[in-house]
Amino acid sequence: QVQLVESGGGLVQAGGSLRLSCAASGNIFVANVMSWYRQAPGKQRELVAILTDRGTTDYADSVKGRFTISGDNAKNTVYLQMNNLKPEDTAVYYCHANWGRQRRIYWGQGTQVTVSS
DSSP, X not given: OOOEEEEOOEEEETTOOEEEEEEESSOGGGEEEEEEEEEOTTSOOEXXXXXXXXXXXXXXXXXXXXXXXXXXXXXXXXXXXXXXXXXXXXXXXXXXXXXXXXXXXXXXXXXXXXXXX
């Protein structure tokens, strides 16, 4: 069992920045894919960014050029740097892991990001 704990959410004005952290209880080197998702009120959860075990990244079109996903194996932590935030980025952000040979799926509890206009 792997636990994912997000932190770093909060209230920020449009144009501002936040960095989310996802601390894993296991070695993220074992993860196949680490991702960030978000869910806004009344909307479906959507994929925001992914980081593969090969170090490749990909992003939703809505955040390309503004968000950056990265990982620190030494700290077992994945980050989401969010710049030039917009009100439409307001959502609960969740960390997600596809873990190990059995490709088990784990979710964090989420962290709220609110962007005011």
